[in-house]
Amino acid sequence: MSGAIRESLRTWIDESKRSATPLWPVTILRIYLGVGFLSAASNKVFSWWASWPQSMAHFVTSKLPDAYAFYRPVVTNVILPHIGLFARTVAISEVAVGLSLLVGAGTRFGAALGLVLIANYMLAFGDIPWQPGEDQAFCVGLVVVLITNAGMAFGIDRWLARRA
DSSP states (O other): HHHHHHHHHHHHHHHHHOOOOOOOHHHHHHHHHHHHHHHHHHHHSSTTTHHHHHHEEEEEEHHHHGSSSTTTTIIIIGGGGGGOOOHHHHHHHHHHHHHHHTTSSSSSHHHHHHHHHHEEEOOOTTTTSSSSSSHHHHHHHHHHHHHGGGGSSSSSHHHHHHOO
């Protein structure tokens, strides 16, 4: 019986590989997410760069009561004392994720970094993972981009793969 189940599973996997969905629809999602990250970074990088650490400190402090209890010590003992480093790291990471997704270069890495950022935002702001919201939608979109390797369609990742 296990041999028949194993063969049935193997057949199902082989058929699934042949009927894979094209990646171009995921390219639209990838570009949308890239623009979203660049949009989020724009208010941190351009005219606000000098005041961004203070703005982030004020915002994070105002959200501290909403943060998950286990994450609150991370915010108070690690992030807030080193707010200059974390503020610039967040801004630069958002730019890197946005550019990565927009042009399809290092797409899986960009999506993974984006997930780390979004997860930290959700923990710091006390967002409920299954409650509909912008961060949750970005999280789902980034997972789709990550597992489909969306940079292989209309992206630099495909060009680099051909060269290799």
